[in-house]
Amino acid sequence: MTAAPGRDEEDDILSLRHHLVNWLFTPLYLLLLFSTVTGYIAALKLSNQPYDLVLTERARLMASRFDLIPEAEPVTEADLVPEDAEHLSFTLFDAGNRPLLGNASLPRPRPIDFAATGPLLRNTSLAGEKVRVLTLHFRTTRRTPGTEYVLVMAEPVKDRLFLGRSILGNIVIPQFIFILIAGLAVWLGLKRGFEPLERLRRAVARRRSDDLSPLDEAMAPGEVRPLIREVNALIERLKAMMDQQRRFVANAAHQLRTPFAGLRAQAELARRAEAPPGVHAALDGICEGADRCSRLVNQLLTLARNEPEARAEEGLTDLDLNRIAQETTMDWVPEAVRKDIDLGFEGAVGELPLRGYDGALRDLIGNLLDNAIRYTSPGGRVTLRTGPGPWLRVEDNGPGIAPEERTKVFDRFYRVAGSGQPGSGLGLAIVHEVAQRHHARIAVEAGEGGKGTVFRVDFNVGGR
Ligand SMILES: Nc1ncnc2c1ncn2[C@@H]1O[C@H](COP(=O)(O)OP(=O)(O)OP(=O)(O)O)[C@@H](O)[C@H]1O
Ligand SMILES: [Mg+2]
Incomplete structure (x- = not known):
């Protein structure tokens, strides 16, 4: 159920403050939203770069370690995995796409991985976990020189996400605080800016109903002065109109005085003369009516004399x-x-x-x-x-x-x-x-x- 807007609500819809705040803060918040989204994308990209670099280096290191081990010797996982990278999953595939060794069963390399001359990186998920997968196609130079291999490595992306989010936090939180402070400053500024208008409102509210003096222009901010000038012109016109009306009533009352007095005098005279029965009663009625009219006319004159516009010192x-x-x-x-x-x-x-x-x-x-x-x-x-x-x-x-x-x-x-x-x-x-x-x-x-x-x-x- 929707109720008709109350006066306060209507005032609020028309309020300048409302408009200013709306026009200022809606774009600011949209800007914050936009910068959060772009910031998030940038933060993820930034946080990927160092991790990808390390992952690539490690893959290269493992490939060169593998190449160093003579063909006659058996190769174990421990020979390849760098000391600080136990958490890495890897599988080494031969040219026939057969897994040779590794500590996890990672997806087989795609033909594109065999065709690549450098490392390839992509995001995928493995057993429900999001991972960054690197494929490195390389040829041995010492161990049976010229044989092709593809090393597949996977690393969970959660560390990268964590870094990305903390970068984002560092961008967005200060921005949010900045907007809050800006909002507060704007609100206070508006409040101060509107103070003269509020003073003017109070001065108008305090006025007596018969006070038709012009409003003080100096009390209003520059933007509102033309409006005050127009209101003053309107008050002036209203005053002139009321004055005219008052003069009209006073003049009419004044003009009516003599005829009513004459009417009463004539009726009085007629009452004294001989007259057929019933005429005296009618003449009494005329006298009474003339008296009432005279009283009313006098009251109107008294009222006109005491009205604020006519009050003479x-x-x-x-x-x-x-x-x-x-x-x-x-x-x-x-x-x-x-x-x-x-x-x-x-x-x-x-x-x-x-x-x-x-x-x-x-x-x-x-x-x-x-x-x-x-x-x-x-x-x-x-x-x-x-x-x-x-x-x-x-x-x-x-x-x-x-x-x-x-x-x-x-x-x-x-x-x-x-x-x-x-x-x-x-x-x-x-x-x-x-x-x-x-x-x-x-x-x-x-x-x-x-x-x-x-x-x-x-x-x-x-x-x-
Ligand atoms: N002392 C009073 N006791 C009871 N009622 C009163 C008294 N004084 C005024 N009133 C009421 O207030 C009304 C307005 O009074 P007011 O004097 O303005 O007009 P009026 O007496 O009706 O007419 P007028 O004074 O113009 O001849 C009267 O009609 C009357 O009902
Ligand atoms: Mg009375």
């Missing part, structure tokens, strides 16, 4: 978070009273200095209070607390937000189904943007005893 002042929180709570008292919610403010003692944007912070607190009041049933309790840090918390004893929804609620236009309340899902997106603008950390958790919701905003947490 002007307006940044030294503020007192305690005062802003208190004033915003006061703004929401009428709504809380209308809904029979016990809205409380428990501020820290004294000022809570904070460098920030007044209007944006009021939007943040306002949206949190709006939600808390809106989603908590009548008779419920909503409390805004502040503390040194500074931090602020909006707590309610409403229905709470399920853990799996807690990150999603900050998405634009995301609403938890079934709340039964009107809204467009932009409130917490605004809260998120304003928190980001102040480099504040925002968290949602369940209230005391797992009931209700707590929104916690911590300023000055070093998220800068």
